[in-house]
Amino acid sequence: MLHLRSDSHHLIPQTATSHPNDPIPEEPAALSDHHGSTNAGAQSSSSPLLTDISTSSSDSESPATPVSDRISDDVFDALRLDKTLSIAPASPTKDRKRRASTVLISSSPGDVRRILGEEVGTTLVEKICCGGGCCFLNSADDDPISEILVPISEPDNDAFRSLKLEHRGLSLDTKLTKTMELPEQTIFFTSIPKAGSSDETSTTQHPPKFVTPHPPYDVYSAKVYHARELTKSGAEKRTYHFDLDVTNYPTEGGDVDFVVGGAIGVCAPNPEVLVNEIFETLAIPTFARDKPTMLRTTNGRWPTIWGDEMPRELKTTRRELLTWCSDVQSFPPTKLLLRVLGEYAEAPNEKKILLYLSSTQGQASFCDLRTGPYVTLSQLLHAFPSSRPPLDHLLSVLNTLMPRFYSLSQDPQISCTREGVKCRRLIEIAVTVHEMPNWRGGSRTGVGSGYLESVAKQIIEAEVAGTKAEDLDLRVPMFRGLMANPLAREFVSDGPMLLIGAGVGVAPFRGFVQRRLKSANCANKVWVLQGVRDSLLDELYSGEWGVEEDKVKKVVQSRRGRGKYVQDEVRHQADLVWFIINAPDGRVFVCGSSKGMGEGVEKALVEVVMEKGTLNREEAEEFWARKKADGQYIAVSYED
Numbered sequence: 001m002l003h004l005r006s007d008s009h010h011l012i013p014q015t016a017t018s019h020p021n022d023p024i025p026e027e028p029a030a031l032s033d034h035h036g037s038t039n040a041g042a043q044s045s046s047s048p049l050l051t052d053i054s055t056s057s058s059d060s061e062s063p064a065t066p067v068s069d070r071i072s073d074d075v076f077d078a079l080r081l082d083k084t085l086s087i088a089p090a091s092p093t094k095d096r097k098r099r100a101s102t103v104l105i106s107s108s109p110g111d112v113r114r115i116l117g118e119e120v121g122t123t124l125v126e127k128i129c130c131g132g133g134c135c136f137l138n139s140a141d142d143d144p145i146s147e148i149l150v151p152i153s154e155p156d157n158d159a160f161r162s163l164k165l166e167h168r169g170l171s172l173d174t175k176l177t178k179t180m181e182l183p184e185q186t187i188f189f190t191s192i193p194k195a196g197s198s199d200e201t202s203t204t205q206h207p208p209k210f211v212t213p214h215p216p217y218d219v220y221s222a223k224v225y226h227a228r229e230l231t232k233s234g235a236e237k238r239t240y241h242f243d244l245d246v247t248n249y250p251t252e253g254g255d256v257d258f259v260v261g262g263a264i265g266v267c268a269p270n271p272e273v274l275v276n277e278i279f280e281t282l283a284i285p286t287f288a289r290d291k292p293t294m295l296r297t298t299n300g301r302w303p304t305i306w307g308d309e310m311p312r313e314l315k316t317t318r319r320e321l322l323t324w325c326s327d328v329q330s331f332p333p334t335k336l337l338l339r340v341l342g343e344y345a346e347a348p349n350e351k352k353i354l355l356y357l358s359s360t361q362g363q364a365s366f367c368d369l370r371t372g373p374y375v376t377l378s379q380l381l382h383a384f385p386s387s388r389p390p391l392d393h394l395l396s397v398l399n400t401l402m403p404r405f406y407s408l409s410q411d412p413q414i415s416c417t418r419e420g421v422k423c424r425r426l427i428e429i430a431v432t433v434h435e436m437p438n439w440r441g442g443s444r445t446g447v448g449s450g451y452l453e454s455v456a457k458q459i460i461e462a463e464v465a466g467t468k469a470e471d472l473d474l475r476v477p478m479f480r481g482l483m484a485n486p487l488a489r490e491f492v493s494d495g496p497m498l499l500i501g502a503g504v505g506v507a508p509f510r511g512f513v514q515r516r517l518k519s520a521n522c523a524n525k526v527w528v529l530q531g532v533r534d535s536l537l538d539e540l541y542s543g544e545w546g547v548e549e550d551k552v553k554k555v556v557q558s559r560r561g562r563g564k565y566v567q568d569e570v571r572h573q574a575d576l577v578w579f580i581i582n583a584p585d586g587r588v589f590v591c592g593s594s595k596g597m598g599e600g601v602e603k604a605l606v607e608v609v610m611e612k613g614t615l616n617r618e619e620a621e622e623f624w625a626r627k628k629a630d631g632q633y634i635a636v637s638y639e640d
Contacts, residue, residue: 404448
């Protein structure tokens with residue numbers, strides 16, 4: 001805000017927006033955008049009327065109000081003629097009392113940049129940057145959008161309205177600066193010679209062979225032996241239990257096996273209805289979707305998961321690639337994707353908006369798009385229906401569809417089912433369904449949890465009808481997780497252990513308890529703090545821990561009774577926490593959602609150490625940092 005300064009208490013001319021006897025400010029009736037380019041003289045450094053915006057420090061906690069400069073009548077008349085400052089003349093009918101006039105100078109990103117400066121503005125917003133290349137990074141020197149004549153017409157459809165895009169004053173004539181270059185196409189489709197076109201591929205239950213998790217091993221097709229819902233009707237979130245048959249899982253060399261605290265990777269496909277919807281919006285003919293084609297890539301790992309970065313040439317179908325290899329709903333849109341959509345948009349208004357989002361002026365809108373609810377590829381294609389890019393160019397800018405990892409919820413060394421004298425080896429996992437708003441209304445599920453829920457529902461419905469789950473021959477494409485999992489790496493068979501989990505985060509600790517109870521001298525050395533909303537609805541594995549649960553497990557409910565969170569119980573069990581973490585072989589494990597639970601438990605642990613160890617907060621945080629480095633404090637969080 002610009003200040004009119006006065007060296008002494010002289011009479012200030014009275015106007016509609018100022019009066020010397022009224023200290024209560026009032027907004028001017030009409031204000032115009034204040035741009036340095038429109039009136040250079042008004043912002044000249046030689047002018048005695050305008051002062052630089054700066055901060056000052058004093059002993060007082062409250063900032064001092066700048067003293068106003070004295071203004072002569074001649075200068076004030078000049079100001080009245082300067083329309084940039086929008087100071088209205090005095091009204092003869094209303095005697096409004098004002099102390100000093102104010103001028104609005106910041107109403108756009110360009111104004112903010114002029115006030116703060118490029119370096120200061122960038123530094124302020126980097127802490128909350130969405131990571132999509134926005135937040136004034138590489139921004140324009142001016143704001144050309146302020147010179148708009150006619151606003152652009154928005155696409156008239158629900159998908160576009162659901163994006164809630166802000167494009168202040170954008171028109172077809174707006175000159176966009178520093179628009180992203182069109183991304184290079186790295187994926188190409190070519191025809192297959194007739195002699196080799198008879199081979200057929202299937203996308204029903206298993207990904208193509210080239211989708212290798214960690215070469216040279218392939219994705220394993222695990223038969224679903226059983227599935228059931230762990231939560232009750234009325235629970236806020238649905239959680240399912242799965243028994244997967246891995247009896248014939250291939251040997252991978254060395255001493256590698258399923259371990260307590262370990263995890264499996266599940267290669268979940270994009271839903272068939274979503275894949276078909278994308279084909280429809282791109283106007284890809286039905287016959288071409290499943291027709292074998294030759295895929296050529298110029299570099300990178302795609303379409304593998306963790307294969308070598310190299311050019312590839314392989315046989316596949318468009319449906320295989322869109323089903324198993326490219327993520328179309330889990331990542332926020334990138335400028336690469338928006339730029340490709342803009343390149344192929346035929347409607348001028350749609351092209352302009354997409355290019356705007358890929359330009360300097362559209363950085364703020366792009367940031368809002370990335371940090372809001374996840375936007376799917378299908379939603380973007382429906383929002384800009386005239387954009388129908390070739391599938392191979394579109395695949396060049398999409399993210400790889402990555403596996404979803406789930407911790408084992410049992411000791412894999414003791415789980416099997418007998419078929420006569422033969423034992424079928426089973427592993428168990430628990431999966432909570434992740435839901436988010438759908439632009440059509442209602443909600444949609446995550447890729448992995450939604451896929452596994454559909455499998456579980458088929459089994460549950462079949463069992464109600466009297467059919468056994470194994471007779472359905474349902475399969476889950478999976479592979480054994482790498483040993484880098486901290487839960488598996490730090491698990492030990494001796495020493496006191498405190499296990500703190502909320503929601504599905506408590507599932508791996510069930511395997512910890514089962515393994516520790518195999519050793520008689522460890523029966524009294526493991527304790528579990530389990531956080532739930534309502535034990536009657538969503539307490540997982542109640543009565544399935546293989547031990548008298550009330551002796552080793554404390555259930556904390558946040559929505560029933562007095563209501564308490566697991567971090568509150570951590571504070572209540574301060575003596576136990578202090579004993580375990582100071583034992584030479586003691587360990588504290590924490591597993592749960594990164595939203596709230598993880599931070600809350602960490603804060604509670606710090607407060608326990610502050611109390612018991614008579615430490616300040618910084619010393620307590622350093623204490624837990626050392627314990628984490630020594631492998632005695634293990635915290636694992638996941639996106640809820």
